[in-house]
Amino acid sequence: MSFKILLFPLFSLLTLSLIIGFLKPDLDTIIEKKDTIKNQRTLIEDSGSIAKHIDQLTSVVNENLESKKILFTYLPTTFDQDVVIDSFNFLATNSNLFVDEIIFDKGTNVAVNNLTDGDGSSTIPNKQKVSLVPFTGKVIGSYQDIKTFLSQLTHTNRFQNMNSFSLESKQKSNGTEVSDLLEGTINIDYGYLRGFSVSSAIDVPFLKNKLSFDLSPITIFKDKMTNIPLSVVTMFGKENPFK
Amino acid sequence: MERTILTSIESKSQKPHFYSSMIAFVIFLLTLSVWGGMKWYIKTLDNTLSQLQLQLNEVSKSFHGNQVDDLVAFHDRLDSMRGQLERPVNTELVDFLSQLEKLVLPEVRIKKYEVDISKRNIKVTGVTNSFKYVAQQMTQFKADSFFINITAGGFERDEAGQIVFSFNTYF
Numbered sequence: 001m002s003f004k005i006l007l008f009p010l011f012s013l014l015t016l017s018l019i020i021g022f023l024k025p026d027l028d029t030i031i032e033k034k035d036t037i038k039n040q041r042t043l044i045e046d047s048g049s050i051a052k053h054i055d056q057l058t059s060v061v062n063e064n065l066e067s068k069k070i071l072f073t074y075l076p077t078t079f080d081q082d083v084v085i086d087s088f089n090f091l092a093t094n095s096n097l098f099v100d101e102i103i104f105d106k107g108t109n110v111a112v113n114n115l116t117d118g119d120g121s122s123t124i125p126n127k128q129k130v131s132l133v134p135f136t137g138k139v140i141g142s143y144q145d146i147k148t149f150l151s152q153l154t155h156t157n158r159f160q161n162m163n164s165f166s167l168e169s170k171q172k173s174n175g176t177e178v179s180d181l182l183e184g185t186i187n188i189d190y191g192y193l194r195g196f197s198v199s200s201a202i203d204v205p206f207l208k209n210k211l212s213f214d215l216s217p218i219t220i221f222k223d224k225m226t227n228i229p230l231s232v233v234t235m236f237g238k239e240n241p242f243k
Numbered sequence: 244m245e246r247t248i249l250t251s252i253e254s255k256s257q258k259p260h261f262y263s264s265m266i267a268f269v270i271f272l273l274t275l276s277v278w279g280g281m282k283w284y285i286k287t288l289d290n291t292l293s294q295l296q297l298q299l300n301e302v303s304k305s306f307h308g309n310q311v312d313d314l315v316a317f318h319d320r321l322d323s324m325r326g327q328l329e330r331p332v333n334t335e336l337v338d339f340l341s342q343l344e345k346l347v348l349p350e351v352r353i354k355k356y357e358v359d360i361s362k363r364n365i366k367v368t369g370v371t372n373s374f375k376y377v378a379q380q381m382t383q384f385k386a387d388s389f390f391i392n393i394t395a396g397g398f399e400r401d402e403a404g405q406i407v408f409s410f411n412t413y414f
Binding site for chain 1 (some may be wrong): 260261263264268269270274275277278281283285288289291292294296298299300302303304305306307310311312313314315316317318319320321323324325327328334335336337339340353354355356357358359360361396
C-alpha cells in the first residue's frame with residue numbers, strides 16, 4: 001500500500017533528473033554541433049569565393065607597389081639598426097645638430113594594436129607580434145634646430161612609439177652654461193614585424209570575411225612622412241683597417 | 244454490511260494513486276526514449292562533422308603559401324599603421340615646445356623640460372631672480388588648459404644667487 005503511494009513521486013523525480021541532468025546538456029550539444037556544421041558547410045561552399053578574393057587582394061597589392069614599399073619600410077621584417085642609426089644621424093645633421101649618444105635597449109613584443117581583422121571582430125590565430133626595440137638618442141644644438149629635428153623625427157617612415165623627450169641647457173662640469181646650446185634626449189620604441197607562415201587562408205578573418213584593403217592610412221601617413229634617403233656606400237675596403 | 248462499505252471506500256481511494264503513478268511512469272518512459280533519440284542524433288551529427296572536417300582540411304590545404312603570407316603581412320602592417328595614426332596621445336613633440344614658448348615669462352629661463360609621453364607627465368625646471376616670477380610663472384601654467392594638476396617641486400638658490408624652481412604637471 002505505502003509503496004504504491006511512493007511510485008508517483010519516484011517517477012516524477014526520475015523524469016525531472018533525466019531532463020535536467022541529461023536532456024538539457026544534450027540539447028545544448030546538439031545546438032552547438034549544428035552551428036559548427038552550418039559554419040563548416042558555409043566555409044566549404046565559400047572556398048571558391050575565398051580563392052577569388054585572395055586573387056583580387058593580390059592584384060590590389062600589385063597595383064599599389066609604392067604603398068607596399070611604404071608599409072614594409074614602416075614595419076620591416078628585421079629591426080635594421082643600421083637604418084635607424086642612419087636616419088637619426090641624417091635628420092640630426094640636416095638640422096645642424098651633433099649626435100652625442102645612441103643607445104639600443106633590449107626589445108619587447110607587443111600585439112599590433114590588437115591586430116583586428118579590419119572590422120574589429122577577431123584576431124588572426126597565431127598572429128605575429130610587433131617587436132619593439134627601445135632607442136635613446138642624444139643630440140646637441142640650438143633650440144630652433146632641435147625643434148626642427150623633433151618635428152622631422154616625429155614623422156619618420158618607421159613604426160615608432162615616442163616615449164619621452166627632454167631638453168636641457170648644456171652645462172660644463174663646473175656648472176656654468178655653454179652659450180645657447182641644449183642637449184636633447186629622445187626615447188623611442190622602434191618596431192619591426194617578422195614574417196610568418198599562415199597555415200590556411202580559411203583561418204584568416206579578413207580573407208574569410210572577404211574584407212578589402214582600406215589604403216587610406218597609407219595616404220595619410222605618406223602626406224606626413226619625412227623623406228629619409230637610403231645611405232649609399234660609394235667606397236669600401238681599406239689596406240690597413242687599423243690605420 | 245458495514246465492513247463491505249469500508250472495503251469499497253478503500254478501493255476507490257487507491258484508484259487515483261494508481262492512475263497518477265501510471266501516467267508518471269509513461270512520462271518517464273517517454274523522456275527516456277527522447278534522451279535515447281538525442282544520443283543517436285548527436286552520434287549522427289558527430290559523423291557529419293568528422294566528414295566535413297575532412298573536406299575542410301582538404302580545402303584548407305589549397306589556401307596557404309606565399310600569396311596568402313604576403314597578403315597577411317600587408318594587412319598586418321596596414322592595420323598597425325591605422326592603429327598608430329588613431330592613437331589618442333599627442334605625439335607631435337613640437338606641440339609640447341610650442342606650448343612652453345607661449346607660457347614662459349621673459350624673466351624666466353627654462354633649464355630643463357622633460358616630457359614623458361607614456362605617463363603623460365611633464366617636468367619643468369627654470370631659473371629666475373625673484374620668487375615673484377616663480378609665482379607668476381606657476382599662475383601662467385595653471386591658467387593654461389593644456390597642463391593639468393600642476394604642483395611645485397623644489398625651490399633653491401644656485402651659486403649665482405638665482406632661484407632654481409621646478410614644476411610637475413600632467414597633460
